[in-house]
Amino acid sequence: MSRTLLRSLLELRATAPRPSTLRPTFTTVTTTRSLHQTPSQIGPPSPTPSQSSAPLPPSSPPNPSSLPPRQGGAPRTTSPATPQTLQLLPLLALQPGNKYLQLYIQGQAYLVTPGDQIRLPFKMPGVSPGDVLRLNRATAIGSRDFTLKGSPYVDESLFECRAVVEGTEAEPMRLKIKKKQRCRRTKTVRSKHKYTVLRVSEVRILVPEGQAQGQQQ
Template identity: 55%
Template sequence: MFSRSALARAFALPLEQCSRPTTSTTSTTFRACLHQATTTTTTKTTTSHQHPEAPLSATPRAQTSEPFQQPRFRTATDSIPQTRADVPVSKQPVAPAFENPLKVSQSLLDMLPHLASQKPHFVTAHLHDRPYLLTAGDQLRLPFLMPKVKPGDILRFNRASLLGSRDFTLKAARYLDERLFECRVRVMGVESEPLRIKEKTKRRQRHTKTAINKDRYTILRVMEVKVKTAEELLAEGAVVVEKAESAADVEVKA
């Protein structure tokens, strides 16, 4: 059993520790609290003395600073100007630049209206020295994965050996001049074949090699195959020459 003096000493010990600063941290904290309380009281007193008779009002005060301007979002009227087939300017292919003007013969200019008016047109486009017979609306799966393209990009095939319709064909010695036609395709996406696993073994060797193959292909959609008219060629700076100097000519199918 504890005596009364021991109990009294035990209850009085916390009070003595609180009243006596034991470390510098306790003293600093206590002084900081007193300083903050004193400052707050002084500020409130000064404010009340400055406007002793100002009544409280619920009327909002005038705003001195300018309001924050939120970013304005682009609307349909402020969008990028659209060109033919609703293709943005940033997606349009780069216009070709040539040093010499296009040379056409008078017979080609006479037959171009018949070829341009007879639709649909077809084109034998060459990509990596492989010919592809294309018409507007066709879907082309390339036998390889085309690098640096994304779905939605517009590409232009500028190398072709044949361009024609049902009754007329435009031919050249090797390739047609790309200023005579336009063949535009859109990148639709990428397809991949099923995963193929092949085991390779050699005689008199206790080891089997496993070859894993999964090819990917780029899918294109032909958007437009267009033959330029004689007026468009002359407006772009074409020069009329003799038939022997012309690089292309229109043939009529039998």
């Protein structure tokens, strides 16, 4: 099975355009602590990544009934995988070596493998060191030879990615000297940003029971 064939099959997964006002949550906390990602912390709606709005081949028209029903204002989950994807997923899962994920956190992509350290460009509110986050937005899952691309996100039931909050880091103090011409006075502006550091502890590809006998790391 060549990679191009896989890609072409996966492109059939293009779903119906989704409303841009809804933005999926990016993390769910799986510890006993309460859910930190309250709706008020979710930023203002921003346009979702570019929809793959290429004309669909007539053989696979978009099936609106396959999309999950929307419940009043709740963020929509990722679109479910098509049968072709499920059929080809074991090929990806059976490949030796690490898998990589293109994660999406707050609109920024991170290409990670298990064991990597992510320094987020912000301080995540409400988390403390040792918390485990389940990251469920990825635009691509890949192995050595195959890549599963999402449109825009991969079905969250096909993979499992967990990250541990390592702590909060800061950058060295930034000093910006403000000086106007022909004026002796200078003003020094100081700033020191804080960043949350995550460690990707687990990446698994979940193959549904009907598709393969076992699931692989």
